[in-house]
Amino acid sequence: MRYPILVVNSGSSSMKYQLIDPDEGQAVTVGLIERIGVAGAEPGRATHRQDGEEFEFTGEIADHAAAIEVMKDLFDRAGRPIARSGLAGVGHRVVHGGSRFGDPTLIDAAVLAAIKDLSVLAPLHNPANAIGIEQAMLAFPDVPQVAVFDTAFFRDLPAAAATYAIDRAVAQRYQVRRYGFHGTSHQYVAGQVAQALGRDLADLRQIVLHLGNGASVSAVAGGRAVETSMGLTPLEGLVMGTRSGDLDPGVVFHLARTGGLSIDEIDNLLNRRSGMLGLSGVSDFRDLDALIDGGDADAALALDVYCHRVRKYIGAYLAVLGGADVVTFTAGVGENAATVRARVLAGLEGLGLVLDPERNAVRSPQPRVISADGSPVTVMVVPTNEELAIARATLALVR
Template identity: 60%
Template sequence: MTSTVLVLNSGSSSLKYQLVDPSSGEALASGLIERIGEESGRVKHQSGGSTVEREQPVPSHADALKVALGLFDEAGPSLAGAGVAAVGHRVVHGGALFSAPVLLDDDAVAGIRSLIPLAPLHNPANVTGIEVARELLDVPHVAVFDTAFFATLPPAAATYAVDRKVAEEHGVRRYGFHGTSHQFVSAAVAAHPDVQALGRSPLRQVVLHLGNGASASAVLDGVAVETSMGLTPLEGLVMGTRSGDLDPAIVFHLVRNAGMSVDDVDTLLNKSSGLKGLAGVNDMRELQRLVASGDEAARLAMDVYLHRLRKYVGAYAAALGGIDVLTFTAGVGENDARVRAGVVQGLGFLGLEVDPARNEAPSREARVISPTGTGALVMVVPTDEELAIARQAMELVSR
């Protein structure tokens, strides 16, 4: 019988799920339940080419999971016959407690709960999803952490230059996020035939995970040595609604002179900044349409976005002592040829170029988009965080 993993990603008002065969990499079913706790929830379940969509009340995460389980019975495939060996939970913050996937027992759940101060927007929902799923599904449960891949950051990269005692007492350091994606993609890059043919050892990679949230990593022979996100996912690149890097004194300035509270500034920097703050939209497709129409605010937003990306690529090439592969992944990275070309523009001194035809050719496969014979490869590699979580969960429960 095929062994599968049910992957759950519990958000503050949503539940995303996928039934995965870790061996084949196939997603047998997937679904999303949104607007949990609102007057009317939105439900979507896809399996075998068919889709069930409807609106119905979903008062709580417990109800959401019950709805999801019911959809497997209604639309398939039946979980009873799917050989579910484990449930894999995406957890945003593992702090210093969790540097690898962990089997979930009461102590592990308590540990995740203790990290809520480091991820107040994410870990509470993750804990809720875990508690509900453990009650309803009698199989091993595994937590896979967004921060785990970056537990290898050297102290010089992980340490903020703030008072050491304050940092130790409050867990202030750089943790990094999107680690499941960066780990999956960097491993796929290393295994790609064109990269193997380079014969570079150690292999020096920069990975750009570009979606509504965005992050960069520097990976040396499979080990993360730098990443753009820090204590929280706010640091680093310009994102859909997040500011990324800024002078921390901006916070003091706004509190003292604009009459804003700490919560006001938190909301500003996380939800009303980035591309949305600069151009009024956070969807890259809409931003590109505005740029094409001659909108000056959109043009500036794109310039700021690309400038920050180029700066990080250059910095990470310096941290690695050079660069062998630059890889784009996630929604924007995989689908927007103009962004890819814009990032690489001017980086020829690092051996980075894109071939226009290769860059613009539509494909869902991992591929090289740089010209033949360049000093470094530029690649597009689709990410699959659900598959990565499923494989890590299966590996742990099979030991």
């Protein structure tokens, strides 16, 4: 490994990390630390996979500083001390870059302060991202730290797509616009599609469906994002694991005025107790399938609502693009749930999307075409790799 990059994705009570060789495109180490700073009977837990072996830690993890120490200890136990790995940089996933940040950015005190300031736009994510950055800067003071922003790919959306129809002075004062999220994934997958098909990215009109616990869809023309489903926050758009997606704003007023719910209670409802969890009681599609197989009507309706919303966006983005060359499924659900892909595309043959059932049923970690021969629109499954994209962006900047 000539230029190893440590990629960190810090959440409020978790931290994901990978040690990646960007040139080879391989994750040498993959780790997850959970229940950071969470009180209760269940202790913190960390898993660390390297060279085919798994190492674990169970015990109190008081805060993110302690989590970094747990991570370093696991590297030591695995025989690859992170302090002696020759790190070229640490790449951080940062959810919201606002209007200020587009390209990957070398982090200093001013950049870190700006990331914290943008917490007003991403209160569930940016504070945790900033904490992870602070602790990594303390742990690796001589290693360049780079922020890669989820919103970057959508920073230059056409004005008609980025602008909400509210009083423009209010929108400007409070930075209200469509920012979009999952941009690192959408950009990476769009590039992988072109590579897999042997086509020039500049010649392709693409719809990318990032379907995971968080879900979003983008319209990409010539490698440039021209529309996306998420908005000011990651709440807008598709139905997600625990988020409602698109909702009449009047629902918020109704719940406040008639139901007496506070803003914080409504925020918690729409972000943490809605989506598939709110409709069916589960957010994992494997659990959902089990409920449906057992005849659960609520679970069956939840899947109908989920697929219906995705189909609406495909139709809308076909109109935005004036047709598409490729529609691609990615992320946890998009890559693994063949039944979801089939239900989303059922009946769309008239729009040029003709699925091959046998190809769709194949499970593979490789990019693959699942549309029938002769389908006017190519349908693909392309595994996303946001960590690799972050690692490569980090290396390109620090080199």
